[in-house]
Amino acid sequence: MKVCITSQGATPDAFIDERFGRAPYFIFMDTTTGTCDAYANPYAGSGGGVGPKAAQILIEHEAKAVITGQVGGNAQEVLAAAGISIHTVPKNKTVRQAFEEFRESL
Numbered sequence: 001m002k003v004c005i006t007s008q009g010a011t012p013d014a015f016i017d018e019r020f021g022r023a024p025y026f027i028f029m030d031t032t033t034g035t036c037d038a039y040a041n042p043y044a045g046s047g048g049g050v051g052p053k054a055a056q057i058l059i060e061h062e063a064k065a066v067i068t069g070q071v072g073g074n075a076q077e078v079l080a081a082a083g084i085s086i087h088t089v090p091k092n093k094t095v096r097q098a099f100e101e102f103r104e105s106l
Contacts, residue, residue, distance in 0.1 A: 001030070001031045001032065001064045001065065001106075002028055002029070002030050002031075002061065002062055002063045002064055003028070003029050003030075003031060003063060003064070003065045003066070003067060003099060003102060004026050004027070004028050004058050004061065004063040004065070004066045004067070005026070005027045005028075005029065005066070005067045005068070005095045005098055005099060006018075006019065006020055006023035006025070006026060006027075006066070006067070006068040006069070007023060007024070007025040007026070007027045007038070007095050008023075008024060008025070009024070009025060010025050010027075010038040010040070011027075011038065011095075012027065012029070012036055012094065012095045012096040012099070013094055013095070013096060014027075014094065014095055015091060015092070015093070015094055015095075016067070016068065016069060016089060016090075016091050016092075016093050016094070016095060016098055017068070017069065017091070018068070018069025018070055018091040019068075019069065019070065020051060020054060020066070020068045020069075020070065020071040020072065020075055021043060021050035021051035021053070021054040021055075021071075021072065021075055022041070022043070022044050022045075022050060023041055023044065023054075023068070024040065024041055024044050025038050025039065025040055025041060026038070026039045026041055026054075026057060026058070026061075027039075027095050028061050028063060029095075029099050031102075031103050031106060039057065039061070041054060041057070049074070051071065051072040051074050051075030051078070052074050052075055052077075052078045054075065055075045055078035055079050055082070055084070056078070058079065058082070058084055059078075059082045059084070063084055064083070064084060064085065065084060065085045065086075065087060065102070066079065066084055066085070066086055066087065067087045067088075067089055067098045067099070067102055068086070068087075068088060068089075069088060069089070069090070069091050070088060071086050071088075087102060089101070
């Protein structure tokens, strides 16, 4: 399963970013293979309405879950319609820690 983790940096050792739509990076990790791909969020510095646009990135990358700090209402609707589950974690975790905890919970 492909999982997206919102991140402050481009590596699994970066900390989770608590903002979904404005996170600087989306890190896509696969629960089966453990592969990892970082994607810079082009909407991180944009004005309003970034949540649904950011959700489209997850849809395009075929993510089935997102791990983040918080997700706004409009983004929640888009993610839910796409069948992407939302998992919130504290921002003091690294991407790798959050991913491993998620994978262990499956």
